[in-house]
Amino acid sequence: MSDQSPDTLVVQGVSKRFGSTLAVNDASFTVRRGELIGIAGHNGAGKSTILKVVNGTIAGDSGTVTVNGIARSADTTVAHPEKLGVRTVYQELSLCASLRVDETAAIFDHSARGLSWRSTAWHNLRTVLDEMFPGHGIRKDAKISELSIARRQMIECASTMIDSTVRPALVILDEPTSSLDAASTASFYAYLKKRAAEGVSVIITTHRLHEMIDNLSRIYVMRDGQVLSEQRAEGATKESIVTAMGLAAHESSRVAPIADSSTVTTTDARPTTASEVIVRLEQPGDDGASEVFEIRKGEIIGFAGLEGHGQLLALEAVYRASARRSGAVRAPRRTAHHAVSVTGDSAYVSGDRGVRGIFPLWDVATNISFSSLGKLTAGGLVKPKAEAALVHEWYSRLGIKGQSTDPITSLSGGTQQKALMARAMAVGSDLLLLEDPTRGVDQATKSEVYELLRGQAAEGQTIVWYSTENEELRNCDRVFVFRVGKIVATITGADATEDAVIALSFGGQDVAPIDLEGAVR
Amino acid sequence: MTNLETRPETTLSAPTTNRTAGTVALRVLKHPALPAFVGMIAIWLAIGAIAGRGLVETISAGIIIATFLVIVGIGQLFVITVGNGGIDLSVSYVMTLSAFLACQIMAGNDANIATGIIVAVIAGVVAGAVSAALIEFVGMPPLVGTLAVGFALQTITLIYSGSVVGVASPALSDFTTAQIGPFPIFGIVGIVIAVAFAVILKRTSYGRRIEAVGQKPVAASFANARPALIRASAYVLSGGMAGLAGVFLAAYSGGPSLGLGTSYQLASIAVVVLGGSLIAGGRGIISGLWAGAVLLTLLTTLANITRLSGGWQFIIQGALIVLVLALSRNPLARR
Numbered sequence: 001m002s003d004q005s006p007d008t009l010v011v012q013g014v015s016k017r018f019g020s021t022l023a024v025n026d027a028s029f030t031v032r033r034g035e036l037i038g039i040a041g042h043n044g045a046g047k048s049t050i051l052k053v054v055n056g057t058i059a060g061d062s063g064t065v066t067v068n069g070i071a072r073s074a075d076t077t078v079a080h081p082e083k084l085g086v087r088t089v090y091q092e093l094s095l096c097a098s099l100r101v102d103e104t105a106a107i108f109d110h111s112a113r114g115l116s117w118r119s120t121a122w123h124n125l126r127t128v129l130d131e132m133f134p135g136h137g138i139r140k141d142a143k144i145s146e147l148s149i150a151r152r153q154m155i156e157c158a159s160t161m162i163d164s165t166v167r168p169a170l171v172i173l174d175e176p177t178s179s180l181d182a183a184s185t186a187s188f189y190a191y192l193k194k195r196a197a198e199g200v201s202v203i204i205t206t207h208r209l210h211e212m213i214d215n216l217s218r219i220y221v222m223r224d225g226q227v228l229s230e231q232r233a234e235g236a237t238k239e240s241i242v243t244a245m246g247l248a249a250h251e252s253s254r255v256a257p258i259a260d261s262s263t264v265t266t267t268d269a270r271p272t273t274a275s276e277v278i279v280r281l282e283q284p285g286d287d288g289a290s291e292v293f294e295i296r297k298g299e300i301i302g303f304a305g306l307e308g309h310g311q312l313l314a315l316e317a318v319y320r321a322s323a324r325r326s327g328a329v330r331a332p333r334r335t336a337h338h339a340v341s342v343t344g345d346s347a348y349v350s351g352d353r354g355v356r357g358i359f360p361l362w363d364v365a366t367n368i369s370f371s372s373l374g375k376l377t378a379g380g381l382v383k384p385k386a387e388a389a390l391v392h393e394w395y396s397r398l399g400i401k402g403q404s405t406d407p408i409t410s411l412s413g414g415t416q417q418k419a420l421m422a423r424a425m426a427v428g429s430d431l432l433l434l435e436d437p438t439r440g441v442d443q444a445t446k447s448e449v450y451e452l453l454r455g456q457a458a459e460g461q462t463i464v465w466y467s468t469e470n471e472e473l474r475n476c477d478r479v480f481v482f483r484v485g486k487i488v489a490t491i492t493g494a495d496a497t498e499d500a501v502i503a504l505s506f507g508g509q510d511v512a513p514i515d516l517e518g519a520v521r
Numbered sequence: 522m523t524n525l526e527t528r529p530e531t532t533l534s535a536p537t538t539n540r541t542a543g544t545v546a547l548r549v550l551k552h553p554a555l556p557a558f559v560g561m562i563a564i565w566l567a568i569g570a571i572a573g574r575g576l577v578e579t580i581s582a583g584i585i586i587a588t589f590l591v592i593v594g595i596g597q598l599f600v601i602t603v604g605n606g607g608i609d610l611s612v613s614y615v616m617t618l619s620a621f622l623a624c625q626i627m628a629g630n631d632a633n634i635a636t637g638i639i640v641a642v643i644a645g646v647v648a649g650a651v652s653a654a655l656i657e658f659v660g661m662p663p664l665v666g667t668l669a670v671g672f673a674l675q676t677i678t679l680i681y682s683g684s685v686v687g688v689a690s691p692a693l694s695d696f697t698t699a700q701i702g703p704f705p706i707f708g709i710v711g712i713v714i715a716v717a718f719a720v721i722l723k724r725t726s727y728g729r730r731i732e733a734v735g736q737k738p739v740a741a742s743f744a745n746a747r748p749a750l751i752r753a754s755a756y757v758l759s760g761g762m763a764g765l766a767g768v769f770l771a772a773y774s775g776g777p778s779l780g781l782g783t784s785y786q787l788a789s790i791a792v793v794v795l796g797g798s799l800i801a802g803g804r805g806i807i808s809g810l811w812a813g814a815v816l817l818t819l820l821t822t823l824a825n826i827t828r829l830s831g832g833w834q835f836i837i838q839g840a841l842i843v844l845v846l847a848l849s850r851n852p853l854a855r856r
Contacts, residue, residue: 319743324745345745347744347745348743348744350740350743355737355739355740356737356739356740356743357737357740357743358737358740359732359733359736359737359740359741359803360736360737361732361736361799361803361804362732362733362736366729370729370733370744371744371745373726373729374726377725377726380725381720381724381725382724382725382726382729423744424744427745
């Protein structure tokens with residue numbers, strides 16, 4: 001065994017072609033023992049592909065991959081990478097929906113065998129979970145399908161660190177934090193650093209560049225399938241990475257949002273603008289009287305707080321309470337914490353695209369037009385020309401690349417997300433509801449999306465936006481902060497700094513998340 | 522609306538369709554209905570070669586008999602395509618009951634054709650609605666719910682048929698066997714029905730919802746579709762189609778009988794799968810279903826000509842389905 005080699009992973013000259021696309025072009029990089037490195041790049045830059053060649057799930061066309069001193073040609077696949085100590089969390093989560101949490105743990109944990117396999121597996125997983133995500137609130141008998149995407153992500157991340165029969169040597173995390181809130185993300189990186197000190201090497205891809213800069217030692221930047229440059233994290237800035245990724249001015253000139261409506265900061269915020277009320281959220285206040293939160297036409301409202309504190313539940317309630325036709329009203333909808341009434345119709349974009357978003361058997365065009373078929377129909381039949389025109393319009397608006405007749409599953413994760421944005425925006429509904437819509441989307445596209453959303457709001461569309469990325473909330477006019485199911489504060493978008501949101505989320509108390517989310521089927 | 526400044530590298534490729542001979546050939550080769558059509562033609566030619574019967578008469582008779590299977594199969598296809606493990610096991614019992622009901626009403630009189638057909642379809646629709654309620658609101662698995670309804674219908678038919686002597690209207694009977702030149706009218710009606718439902722499935726928002734719910738019910742529910750309602754509608758449709766097929770089959774075979782629908786219970790599922798639709802739902806191929814129905818019908822003809830026993834016929838049918846499924850694996854699993 002060449003266990004003493006200083007490099008856990010050496011990748012040399014790996015290329016991979018998919019049809020006419022050169023997804024990875026002569027890529028080389030190295031990960032030393034106990035090192036945390038990042039791979040940055042735009043959607044479709046080849047990050048996910050190179051990582052799949054490294055762990056052996058797909059065969060490359062050329063090059064070599066050396067793991068723990070054991071070299072292999074990149075054109076071979078590996079049936080059991082975990083036996084080499086290589087563990088992976090994919091961007092599209094891959095847990096089995098109908099298993100319980102402890103059963104899921106046993107899949108990753110080969111030491112959990114025999115009669116008490118469930119409890120052994122759960123014990124091993126919980127040891128990691130408790131340290132990686134304190135207060136995670138995951139129960140061993142919960143079914144995976146009942147968990148929110150953030151909790152599923154937590155389980156996947158934690159399972160890579162279990163000391164099964166083969167200890168983890170190289171852990172590959174493709175967008176591990178894309179659904180995690182700030183507090184979970186911080187404890188996650190703290191745990192990674194601890195394990196790195198014990199000799200575990202980690203590769204992370206994320207579009208949250210500041211996370212890379214703050215927590216990793218080196219960052220490789222990929223563009224068009226090539227590994228273009230290597231930066232030390234200390235000394236790197238968001239701008240330097242973005243420049244290397246190939247889009248300079250576009251991104252860094254981003255300024256704070258328009259905060260043109262109200263600047264009220266009390267918990268009982270009533271915007272002074274006279275426009276029509278679209279959403280009304282009512283919750284019982286501390287003194288028994290009910291508190292009312294109104295969202296007016298053309299506003300962009302953010303739902304913030306720690307993961308699992310009722311934002312998602314409230315957002316879903318708004319969706320379920322909305323009418324089928326523009327301007328219509330339906331009966332109010334009650335949740336455990338709110339009574340929600342909505343005027344008008346709505347369209348929903350989920351960042352959990354695998355479960356709540358794409359239709360995997362269809363091409364991109366059919367995926368995009370699906371929610372707008374009503375206005376594309378004449379005499380009961382969908383008009384092909386109108387459908388093609390709508391798809392074409394949104395292809396150019398969102399800058400979606402490729403053929404609209406390609407299967408949606410052939411697109412990179414971020415591009416799929418753009419297609420889902422297009423599907424919802426094409427409806428032209430009164431309300432646009434966003435559930436972490438930019439999950440796995442690169443910075444440049446995010447900026448475009450923000451701009452597009454502001455344009456939609458200016459046209460009178462009301463936007464409610466649940467985000468786990470506090471930085472995004474600057475784009476909102478007002479932000480509702482949730483704690484234990486209830487709205488505890490509203491702040492203006494300009495005041496919605498990361499620190500302010502976190503402070504309000506904790507509210508000085510020790511709060512455990514409530515078990516609410518992801519229950520909708 | 523604010524238009525985004527399009528970045529220079531964002532080369533937009535509009536939905537262009539290059540209809541060169543090569544791409545058309547590729548599309549045909551990749552089409553999921555191809556195995557059914559190839560099999561259909563192979564068996565057709567085999568019959569011609571073995572029995573020396575005229576090819577035109579063979580296919581003409583085959584298409585007539587296949588039409589009953591096409592009509593039930595379309596309902597079954599909608600149920601399977603809408604997903605959630607959907608399979609309608611009640612179709613055979615609906616067919617039998619509808620056949621008895623319609624023949625009692627028609628009572629050999631041409632004036633009652635419309636009433637008979639309408640009652641038969643309504644009986645099927647009601648049965649389908651009950652299945653849908655059991656599955657979507659009581660929460661039974663589709664196999665159990667539709668089988669329960671099927672058994673109930675079977676019992677009703679047994680009790681009720683004892684007191685009934687029904688005869689189909691002669692005009693309807695003639696309609697199922699009439700020909701214009703070499704073309705069987707009923708076979709052409711079957712093709713027209715298949716084309717109409719193919720258009721419904723692929724080119725209406727209802728059809729798109731059927732496929733969407735079959736792929737990802739949660740995603741569909743977040744895109745303004747109501748999965749429970751869409752699924753329920755598929756069972757209602759399937760019941761109605763089975764009712765319609767029941768009347769025609771009774772008219773064709775001279776009157777209702779207790780075993781009228783029996784062979785259609787599994788054959789209706791087989792043709793869906795043979796035609797390239799996904800058994801897990803999300804993709805329905807009606808052209809393939811039509812070819813699959815003709816294929817199965819001709820296969821029976823071939824078996825009869827070669828004097829194969831009934832047992833062998835079933836073995837060949839089963840082997841054929843296994844072969845087609847093995848050839849066209851789930852495209853999701855392939856990636």
